[in-house]
Every structure is written in structure tokens, then in C-alpha cells.
Amino acid sequence: MDVTMSSSQVLSEIKMLKESGESLSKKRIKKKNPQLMRSALHYFPDWDHAVEKSIG
Numbered sequence: 001m002d003v004t005m006s007s008s009q010v011l012s013e014i015k016m017l018k019e020s021g022e023s024l025s026k027k028r029i030k031k032k033n034p035q036l037m038r039s040a041l042h043y044f045p046d047w048d049h050a051v052e053k054s055i056g
Contacts, residue, residue, distance in 0.1 A: 005039035014040070014054035024051050 005013070013036055018024055026047045030037045037047065044050040 002035075003039050003042045004035060007043040010036065010039045010043060010050060011054040014051055018051075018055060 013033075014024065017029075022028075026037070029047070040047055040050040044053065
């Protein structure tokens with residue numbers, strides 16, 4: 001798995017997407033930003049966990 005982002009970068013990116021009103025659906029992120037998805041799944045058990053961690 002090619003991971004180029006740190007866990008804090010992943011969380012920052014997710015938070016920025018949420019704040020700008022972007023959809024955080026797994027399907028959409030996987031298609032529009034596969035690097036973010038790969039990195040998130042490297043650091044977190046699943047996409048939903050990464051999203052929760054970024055906003056909580």
C-alpha cells in the first residue's frame with residue numbers, strides 16, 4: 001500500500017473537506033481522492049473511524 005500522507009495530514013484533509021461542504025462518502029472519496037482513502041485506511045480501521053476522529 002502506497003502511503004504518502006501522515007495520520008495528521010489525513011485528519012486535516014478530511015476536516016478541510018468537511019468544512020468546505022464536500023461529501024465524505026466512502027465511494028466519493030475513493031473515486032475523487034484515492035490517495036487520501038489509502039492513507040486513511042493505513043492509519044485507521046476504516047473510513048468512518050477516520051472521519052469520526054477528524055471531527056471529534
